[in-house]
Amino acid sequence: MNDDSSNKQMIKVEFKYPLLAIAVLAVIFTFTSFALGYDQGQLLSIVFGEQAYDENFLHELFHDTRHALGFPCH
C-alpha cells in the first residue's frame, strides 16, 4: 500500500517586501491624507502665497468629508 503523501510535493510560496512600491505608496498616503485631513492653506500657499490661507480652498472643498472622517474642523 502506497503512502499518498510520499507522492505529493510541497510548494513554497515566496513574496519579497516591495520596498520601492512601499515608498511610493507612503508618499501618496502622506500627501493625500494631509490634503484631505489637515491642510489649512499650506499646500496652495506654495503657489498663491498668503491668499491661500485666507481662502482655505482645500479645507472648504473637503469640508464635509473632513467632518465625516472624524478629523477636527470648524
Add this chain to the structure above:
Amino acid sequence: MILNIVAVALLAGIASGAIYGLMNIAFVTPYIDRAVEIESSRVGESVDIAYRVWQKQGAILAGLLAGIAYSSLFSIVYAYMGSRNPQGITIMRGIIFALIIWLVLYLMPALKYPANPPAVGDPETIYYRQSIYITYMLISGIAALALALLRIKLVTVMGSSRYIKDVAIIASYALIMIASYILMPPNQDTIDMDEDILVGFRVASATTSLVLWLLIGLITSLLWSRTGLIRRRMSML
C-alpha cells in the same frame, strides 16, 4: 511588479472611495446640512445654497482621495503581511486586517475625540485640536504596529502558545490606550449641538468609515489573490 502593487492600491482606493463618497452624501451630509443651518442661524445669516452644492460636489472628490490615502496605507501593511506569510494572502485576512486598522485609526481616536458636525468646533482652536487628534491617532497606530511586530518576533522565537501571546499583545495595547486616554488633554471646545444631530452624525461617520476600510480590505485582497496582478514566486520543496 512595483507598478502593479501601486496600481492595485490606487484601483482599490478609487473604487472604495467612490462608494464612500456616495455613502457620505446619502448618510452623513443630511446631518451636516442641519448643523450648517444651525451655524448660519446663530450668526443671523441664511445658508449659502450654491456654496453648499459646491462642497457636496467636493465630497465626491474627497471620497476618492480618502479611498486612495487609506488604500495606500492598507497596501503598505498588507504587503508586509504578505511578505511574512505569502500563503496567508486571503480575502478573509484582508477584511479582518481592514477591521483592525479601522479600530486603531478611527474608533480609538473617536473614543477620546469624537467626530463632530459643523458648528461645534471653534475655528480659533483648529490647530490645537488637529495636534491632539493626530497625536492620539499616532499613539494608537504606532502602538498597534509595534505590538504587531513584537507578536511576529515572539511567534518566531517562542513558537507555540499563540493565544497567550495574543492576549498579552491585546492587553498591552489596551493598557497603552487607557493610559493615553487619561493623559491626553481633552477637546476643550463646548459641544453645543442638538443631541439627535450629534449622535446621528457620529453613528453615520463611524459606519461609513468602517465600510470604507472594509471595502478597501475586500477589494485589495481580491485583486491580490484572484487576479494574478501580484505575482508570488513558487518553488517545489
